[in-house]
Ligand SMILES: Nc1ncnc2c1ncn2[C@@H]1O[C@H](COP(=O)(O)OP(=O)(O)OP(=O)(O)O)[C@@H](O)[C@H]1O
């Protein structure tokens with residue numbers, strides 16, 4: 001398994017999930033993802049499954065464990081590229097992924113990462129700015145603290 | 148009739164068996180969806196062999212009969228056996244750290260599923276998938 005499987009793109013980590021992973025490969029890939037999240041401060045991890053043409057409980061566990069791990073790092077998982085037959089089998093196996101957003105391609109993933117960041121973190125920042133500089137209440141507060 | 152036997156001793160053997168199974172399914176004319184199911188079945192029973200019996204073997208063969216074509220997967224091991232088969236076939240039951248969806252998933256998604264197991268002796272599983280089948284259980 002090559003190291004090019006994990007790449008940084010803006011605040012997102014793109015993980016090209018390889019075909020035919022063994023348990024050992026999964027552990028290695030997880031480690032690599034953890035390392036890169038920390039190194040780049042990534043907020044999103046996009047798991048791209050375009051290369052994967054199988055589906056079993058092992059694969060289901062891989063997605064779950066990856067999502068859990070990324071969550072503990074304070075980032076979020078997005079998935080893309082699942083083939084139709086794989087999706088059907090996942091569902092038939094009873095492996096649904098209720099809390100993991102799925103997108104069609106990389107552009108959509110980046111758009112999601114940007115927009116969600118904008119509403120959660122960006123908007124927080126602008127609210128704070130408003131409070132401090134623009135509203136009468138803030139000016140009052142500011143004046144009061146000067147006194 | 149084509150027949151392939153793969154010894155299961157390590158994870159790379161599971162990948163090999165899955166690939167062989169997919170190829171045979173493709174040759175027999177199975178749809179892509181059914182190929183995924185064949186791989187699922189091989190992967191689940193082979194992972195179980197490795198996890199619970201440490202070693203065993205998987206045989207994949209084509210079934211060409213007068214009126215139908217199919218693929219058979221036979222898994223055999225001489226491991227600890229399954230104490231309660233009914234329980235092992237229930238969704239969510241696992242004595243390992245699994246989700247317990249392997250065997251019930253395979254049983255549900257393939258056309259035929261036979262299992263025999265004796266504690267202390269081992270486990271044999273035979274699974275079949277028919278081409279253009281409309282069976283459901
Ligand atoms: N070859 C085997 N030898 C002995 N016991 C087995 C064998 N295969 C399955 N079992 C038993 O049957 C149970 C159910 O198997 P199943 O594949 O459905 O679930 P699992 O392997 O525990 O989890 P999952 O497949 O979801 O990762 C296992 O936990 C194990 O106790």
Ligand SMILES: [Mg+2]
Nearest residue numbers: 195245249250
């Ligand atoms: Mg299993």
